[in-house]
Amino acid sequence: MIAIIGGSGVYDPHMLQDVQDISVDTEYGTVALKSGSHQGRTVYFLARHGGKHSVPPHTVNYRGNIRALQQLNVGRIISTSAVGSLRKEMKPGDFVLLDQFIDFTKNRHYTFFDDSVVHTDFTNPYCSQLRSIICQAALDAQVTLHQQGTYVCTEGPRFETPAEINMFSLLGAHVVGMTNIPEVVLAREAKICYSSIATVTNYAAGISPTRITHQEVIDIMDKNSEMIKRLIAKIIEMIPQTKTCECGD
Numbered sequence: 001m002i003a004i005i006g007g008s009g010v011y012d013p014h015m016l017q018d019v020q021d022i023s024v025d026t027e028y029g030t031v032a033l034k035s036g037s038h039q040g041r042t043v044y045f046l047a048r049h050g051g052k053h054s055v056p057p058h059t060v061n062y063r064g065n066i067r068a069l070q071q072l073n074v075g076r077i078i079s080t081s082a083v084g085s086l087r088k089e090m091k092p093g094d095f096v097l098l099d100q101f102i103d104f105t106k107n108r109h110y111t112f113f114d115d116s117v118v119h120t121d122f123t124n125p126y127c128s129q130l131r132s133i134i135c136q137a138a139l140d141a142q143v144t145l146h147q148q149g150t151y152v153c154t155e156g157p158r159f160e161t162p163a164e165i166n167m168f169s170l171l172g173a174h175v176v177g178m179t180n181i182p183e184v185v186l187a188r189e190a191k192i193c194y195s196s197i198a199t200v201t202n203y204a205a206g207i208s209p210t211r212i213t214h215q216e217v218i219d220i221m222d223k224n225s226e227m228i229k230r231l232i233a234k235i236i237e238m239i240p241q242t243k244t245c246e247c248g249d
């Protein structure tokens with residue numbers, strides 16, 4: 001089973017057929033999502049910020065969301081998110097396939113393992129099999145995609161200061177966002193393959209010649225949303241039944 005977690009600007013599963021609202025009860029609360037299908041495969045769609053984009057990044061029920069997908073037997077997650085760019089060559093409107101992260105969040109529930117000692121390996125935080133499929137799908141769909149990118153996750157909901165962005169840049173980050181942590185962590189703990197296609201919506205603070213607004217983030221995501229849905233449809237078609245990665249080990 002495959003799930004899409006739609007971030008800012010990706011609120012509806014228009015690439016799916018037979019879409020239905022469903023809800024899943026978990027120990028972290030009830031999660032509302034949609035089920036649908038694409039070319040005969042069941043695909044779930046979860047809007048990270050809620051259907052009306054009303055849940056801010058630091059209050060998203062990440063544990064509930066991932067647990068719900070786990071209970072639905074989801075084996076692969078394709079997530080989307082908006083990011084600011086720290087690198088000139090990653091321009092607003094570009095897609096970046098994340099391959100590493102740096103965690104600067106402060107106050108989130110970031111594990112399922114509060115009552116036992118479990119140290120999960122994060123050498124390859126994002127699924128290697130999904131990575132090669134997504135790179136190929138982007139070529140086929142003629143979508144420009146940077147094949148690697150280190151994501152720094154901030155707590156938000158405020159944007160960063162130029163001094164913070166300068167520090168993140170020195171630490172090796174390429175893009176900055178507010179939602180990949182703890183989503184990617186919980187997915188790995190739940191043994192679900194996770195990939196994340198980030199859309200650059202702006203140059204980060206101090207790199208952008210202007211102040212950053214939420215509106216510019218939304219405008220770029222709206223502009224790119226058809227392209228990302230086309231890309232995701234292609235990816236779903238290319239995902240084989242058999243896993244060749246190490247995410248579930």
Ligand code: HPA
Nearest residue numbers: 082083084176177178204
């Ligand atoms: N910073 C953090 N999160 C973001 C940004 C940013 O500049 N743009 C889109 N999401």
